[in-house]
Amino acid sequence: MTSGFLSTNIFRGLAFRVLLFLSLALLPIGLIAVVQTREIAEQNLENAELSLLAITEQASAKESSTIQEAFGAAAALASVVKLIKSDNVSCSAFMREYQRASDLYTVASFIQNDGRMDCVSTGVSGNVSGRPVFQKMIEHKSRMANVTSTPAQSKEPVLIVTNPLKVEEELIGFINLSIPEKVFHDASVPETGSQPIAMLTFNAQGDILTTKNGVEAAEQELPSFAALKWYVGQSGRVFHDANQQGQDRVYAVLPIVPGVAYAMSVWPEDSPLLQAGAMTTLSFVLPVAMWLASLVVAFWALNRLAIKHIRKLGRQMRHFALNRTLPRTPLGGVVPTEIVNMEHAFVGMAESILRDEASLEDNLRQKNILLKEVHHRVKNNLQLISSIMNMQIRQATTSDAKRVLQRLQDRILSLATVHKSLYQNDNLTRVDGGALMHEIVNQLLSVGLPSGSGVTVSQNYEAVQLDPDDAAPLTLLVSEAITNALKYVAADGKAKGHIEVSLSHTQPEMALLFVKNTTGNIDPEAGTGLGSRLINAFSRQLNGQVEITDEEGTYTLSVEFHVPLQAKEVYDY
Template sequence: MTSGFFSGGLLKGLAVRVLFFLSLALMPIGMIAIVQTWEISSQNQTSAELSLLAVTEQASSAERRVLQEAFGAVEVLSALVRLYLDDPEECSQVLKEYRDVTRNYEVVGYVGLDGLMECSSAGGTVDLSERNWFRSALEHPVRAAYAVRRGAVSGKSVTVVQAPVRENDELIGFMAISIPPSLIETEEEPPLSLTPLAMVTFNADGDILTSERGMDLSGVEMPENISLSVFAGNETKVFFAENTESVTRAYAVLPIVPDAVYAMSAWPEDTPFLQVDLTTRLSTLLPVAMWAASLVVAFWALNRLAIRHIRKLGRQMRRFALSRTLPRDTLAPSIPTELAEMETAFVAMAESILRDEATLEDSLREKNILLKEVHHRVKNNLQLISSIMNMQIRQAKSEDARFVLRRLQERILSLATVHKNLYQDDNLVRVDAKVLLEEVVGQLLKVGLGPKAHVKVTQSFERISIDADDAAPLTLLTSEAITNALKYIPQSSPDAHLDASLRQIDTELAQLTVSNTVSGDTAETGTGLGSRLIEAFARQLNGHVEIESTETVYALKVTFHVPKTAKQTYDY
């Protein structure tokens, strides 16, 4: 019931359809607003990320200056050292003077492809062939920076910056500079609007070079299960990930020395840069709020101007259809003109229907009276004919003549009974077969039993409504069947009986049964006039006759159709 209401009632309502089409009309505007909102939100997100990257760049300014100067130095010294490679002592003296002048680096030296550093600011020869940074440089001869826990010369924790040295495009060695952590720590940083939780630099291999804790990286807010090497490249990136303590952090990554060194800062998830302000949130909800407000206003206006008046008009129409009652009050005076015209047309139509129905009722009443009068007159005429025939029967001289006249009289009285029942019943179209057959059988038994008064008669008729057109053939058929039964019941049999019944055997199917006791010498299948009349009346009823005969019982069964509704009649 509920499913049918929603699928067939509510969804087909005027309000739902109007709101649906209004939603379609507002959809382009809503889509534009949503796209614009998304663009604004995206721009705000981009601005927040740029702000975070800018702060990260400021926070890594000391590392960036030191490392960029170191890379610039190794690039310059790579060109200079080639002039002194033939004289290691002079080469070492030049590099020592450079280190003394700059006073920024621990060691400045040139390392050959064999791993021996014979030209350096420290003098002497140092074997670096087993150092990890040197092996990595041989595998990838590009400029790079490495974190060294213990320097081969200084014995301190340093950051090694190296660049390949080539001659005629052929790799001949590496120029390297070791930077002490104190150099970066002494660099003055600009004041920051926000301070990150952690700040590290790392090389292209993902190895951390510096952090706010120096080379002691324990407790650094590093992203868990993510290798820093995936961020190597020239693109900046802001992402969210869980740290080693499973706390969500925001991370900003940017290159400070292209293709060599990168800086990464860690920030709380609720960093102000990343928070969506109230204006952005409201702008996100604005299209939905506009759509909802439009639907509410449209529904309110539609309900106030049309729907409630249409429903009231519908209730008036249903009340008129059920009780033929005109509306006691009209719709509100402020209703739209179209609805006022509909109400006026309905009231005029209702008044016209009432007048037409009154005229039809008067006409029908007159026709019923006339029709009853016709049936009454026909019944009286048939009874008059029966009385005349009764007089004729008394004057008849032969028994055969009296028998024939009495049979005709019985048939006429049967027809008179039909017309009597028709004019006594208010329903002139259908009659009650039980009342009709009980009266017909009663008349026949009064006249027909005579010397056979000892016969046990049983009547069982169900109340079945039949058409007036079927009443006459059913009555005449029953009369013929009862008459034949009385004719063949033996007078000498003390157990003689006559049974007549009418019952409903299906929705539109009835069966009339007449059975009687017979003697062996009188049992016949019926070949006279009565049998032929029974067959004819059965055909008029659109039925068929079945006869069951034994040595002692003769049964006649007539099965015929009984439509539930009256047969359609045509006025020609």
């Protein structure tokens, strides 16, 4: 199914371009989805944080209500203590009655600035100036919440709520209410899908006030990045940090008494309440998944409806181009009409091409037949002329006339040989120069070299393809050269003679005609010089260079000429 896509030049393919434009079309929708998803993600994150803060607030409801109630009670007690602070007995009695009536506090007391505690619900006066809790009260001079395991009056660990007492803006002491820690141990965390690892409260100085699972365990879960007092003064917040052991945790902090006491819950990273982040990630991936799904469906449909059939049509065209075969089976019925119409147009065009090619082949065959007939008739006419000249030779009375007519007859027969080679060859535009020379030389030797002459002849011809325009002057040149060689090979008739003839390639587009013969006692006046002039003329027609050497009884003729690899262009005159 993917053969139309996973191929060479992938980026130029139809599938890639369609998918690219589809992606561009889906881009605005995708951007809108991403923006909406991001808004949903932010809302989910905010909801998750609010859920943690709400659970933390519910879990610390007991501490919050108790501490706030204690501060309210301390403020109310302060207004009464201002009036009776000078009467220690009355003040202590009032404190005792209030402590018994509330049933929440173990000790209610008024501590003066110097640490003296004469107004106390237990009736036992004392001095607490040396105790750490009092030192903190003197240092901060504000509402406070502290915890101590060794209180001065109570017999059990307590949480001390301190409210400063001022008269005309002057600090005169502190109202203290001691709340036993066991009150907070009875509080429980609300039932949810997940429970916090630790739940604690702390004061503005960063000291732990209460915990649900012990102080030591709570201290191990404190954030390692900053101390607890760093979060004092902030509104509710949720943050990620590692605990004291380096484990990732999620912390929720909110004030239960602003500026005085705060609650903190510690949650694992994989808490179900925090899975909104994972859902947010999934929601962010969803647009990308939908985009990929759209591309897959579009590619599948495009490949099934178009690319597969276009490739099949392309194979049909390639098969027709290679071996001229028409499709055996047309495209199926499920193929779109447009592609079926393309196939019909291709088949019609292919049939028209086959008819035109058949007509051209028939015309070419007729032309070749006519050309062969022309060459055949020209050869016959030249042979007829040769026969007439043969009659003239027999009737000639002088040897000079016979020799001239014989030479002319040889030239005519050479031309006839060229036309014979052309009509016997399937390729009418080129002729094998080696075969042509072999026939002409043998023809001249059979006539001009009598048996028993003692002259040896060696021939070596390569297949040099010639145009008809070059074949004619070459045959005439060879005829003149062989005639001269036969004439002078052994003029005295006594010495043994030798003739060597060859045609070879010197370069891909250069050929060399080589004729070499021995010479006897030659009469300088015997020749007329016509043969030499004809050789030079025919060499010029071949655009060749003639080189002749005559030394030590050896005569050599060589002509190097250009032979094009391709046939010359034929002009329509």
